[in-house]
């Protein structure tokens with residue numbers, strides 16, 4: 001029940017109507033029996049300054065940040081975590097008493113299912129498809145795992161060069177960039193393949209970033225990770241599983257980044273299984 005004492009959390013973005021975050025966070029809050037509520041808060045780009053000032057006036061405990069504000073929020077923060085600086089984007093903000101602090105929990109979310117795998121990451125070579133915002137969190141995650149070689153595949157040389165250049169002063173592993181034509185040569189040496197493009201996402205569920213026949217070239221024991229969570233699994237992950245690779249879907253990253261954010265706001269352990277189950281039920285997936 002919402003009362004005059006209920007503490008406020010939320011998600012800013014534009015649009016936010018499609019987001020599954022309110023469902024996941026409110027399920028965890030209800031499970032913990034806490035007097036908090038997590039609200040979708042649509043904020044147009046031009047309204048960001050007045051919205052952030054308003055959040056301080058309203059006493060929000062914290063908020064999630066999604067497209068298009070993940071970079072635009074940086075000037076409003078008095079503290080930015082090293083991981084958010086490395087990624088160049090913030091997805092979680094909280095009030096410190098003297099101002100707003102921000103971090104990026106997408107990295108922790110990306111890592112959550114990988115840390116459950118028993119792997120020697122120093123012997124792993126990662127291939128990342130796409131060079132957008134999510135790819136930045138994936139690169140930072142690979143660096144945290146100690147993966148020595150990370151290769152990025154993208155469509156445009158100039159964007160790939162800018163992406164590579166942006167990591168020059170960060171503690172990331174060897175970062176090489178390639179175009180899609182080079183994929184057949186890269187797959188046999190890639191024991192971790194990550195799709196960060198929207199190819200295969202609902203409604204274009206029949207599309208795949210890599211053909212099933214090309215995927216057969218992956219080394220034995222490869223991990224194939226798709227950041228997409230609708231559909232679940234994607235055609236890409238179905239093809240990966242049929243070649244014997246270990247498939248990881250984007251729902252685990254969504255749950256992991258949300259759990260890490262909620263833990264920051266509540267300052268206590270959060271029920272990750274409840275968050276996962278709320279999403280799986282909503283998406284009609286087995287729980």
Ligand code: NAP
Pocket residue numbers: 106109129130131132133134135154155156159196197198199201227228229250251253254255257
């Ligand atoms: P983004 O910044 O727009 O980046 C998308 C990347 O994919 C860009 O490099 C883009 O290349 C490339 N791309 C787009 N369409 C392509 C196509 N048809 N063929 C080849 N490459 C293509 O988006 P993002 O924020 O990184 O998100 C990417 C995906 O990750 C989305 O599906 C999103 O839902 C998912 N995601 C999931 C989670 C999670 O928690 N599971 C978190 C974040 C993101 P150009 O630059 O050339 O256009």
